[in-house]
Amino acid sequence: MTSPAVPEPSPGVLAVDSGGSGLRVALATTDGGAPAVRSSRSPVRTGARGIDPEHLMAQLLPMVRSLAAETRVSRPVTAVVGAAGLATLGGALRAELPGALAREFGVGTTALAADAVTAYAGALGTGPGAVLAAGTGLIAIGTDLTSWQRADGWGHLLGDCGGGAWIGRAGLEAALRAHDGRPGGSAALLAGAEEQFGPMPGLPGLLYPRPDRAAVLASFAPRVAACAPADRVAADILRAAARHMADSAVAVCPPDAEPRPRVAVTGGLVKLGDPLLVPLAEELARRLPYARRVAAAGDPLDGAVRIALALTAGTLGLPVDGAMLCVAPRVNGAS
Structure with a gap:
């Protein structure tokens, strides 16, 4: 043979x-x-x-x-x-x-x-436009094919506004407010935080010593999205995230590019679905009327x-x- x-x-x-x-x-x-x-x-x-x-x-x-x-x-x-x-x-x-x-x-x-x-x-491959890379962090990047423009991407301590760690941190803050009895808390987010991390008094010890704090914070973002349809605090967090994301997209999208610039969103936050993507689409349509929204190819x-x-x-x-x-x-x- x-x-x-x-x-x-x-x-x-x-x-x-x-x-x-x-x-x-x-x-x-x-x-x-x-x-x-x-x-x-x-x-x-x-x-x-x-x-x-x-x-x-x-x-x-x-x-x-x-x-x-x-x-x-x-x-x-x-x-x-x-x-x-x-x-x-x-x-x-x-x-x-x-x-x-x-x-x-x-x-x-x-x-x-x-x-x-x-x-x-x-x-987007090649061609003018802007991309929101929304995962654990958040950065926007745009080009007219002669130079790059970037906005945010400053890390979870200084920026990454609207990214996964930002959403998770805001959700955990709302959970801690509910735990303490302070205004602005969410009982639903508190229940989710306790299910994921255990009793709230132990949360700082679980979080602060870890080198992957940003990833741990981002791991709570899906809980925020899951609570959003029935919880006003969670929904407000995602609407605020959408505004922050649009801020960055507007800062980098080339306004005079030919052909018409495209805008895409990529990264793990896309998996949060409608609770984030619907307000984000509204913000992008309102603030970037000259751009064409497209699905990310990869x-x-x-x-x-x-x-x-x-x-x-x-x-x-x-x-x-x-x-x-x-x-x-x-x-x-x-x-």
Whole structure:
């Protein structure tokens, strides 16, 4: 009997989506086939040097090796890493990650992108417009294809207004108000908080010491959405979130772009459904009448794959700069 033919190894691209809720990695062939994907729920650490490149590589190594074992990718010729906080916390990544990827995987070209840029590429591809990347955090990004404009994305302590952590924190505050007997509380949110986290006096001890506080806060956002149809306080929180999201979209959407700019919403908050999306649609229609609302074509990991394939083919049409999307010099000795 003749043994089945073994597919020839092929060059490929590596795409990474690093956010507040964890890490996702894709390995795809350059012919545009469906990528193989791995994920981790452990966010990459942020320390004194910003986003920690060693922690990122420690997670990437086993994930990429596992992906390579199930695909016909011989090596990734291009890597695109989309990271939350890159613009303000990405100094160490820019300095060290291209060399590490070249040494470990033979990557020749590495691009580092803010997660908002990969969200944009996944949702809209190329063309002028704006994207609200609404997950654990919240950032808006827009472009007229000559430069990027961003709004918010300042993290759960300083901003990310309307994002998952913001909604969850507001919901837990309403729960604590009800627990204390203060005005503005919600008995429904209190019951949900106790079911999820236990007695309220123990909540600070569960939350404050954790390095993934933003993700823990965001984990309460679905409870807020579930309560909203019957609870005025929860509904008001989501209406306020929609206003904050629209504020950011208005700040970045190019008003004079041709063709007519598109606006899309991507990220985990889309799963909250009508309690958030209905007031958000109303706000966007009222405040961006010149823009066309469209469904996101894909997510940030799809966007990282799309950018990697375009870089490999030399067809990238999005603005490249030193902060939001930068292509590192080719590392000497890379394959």
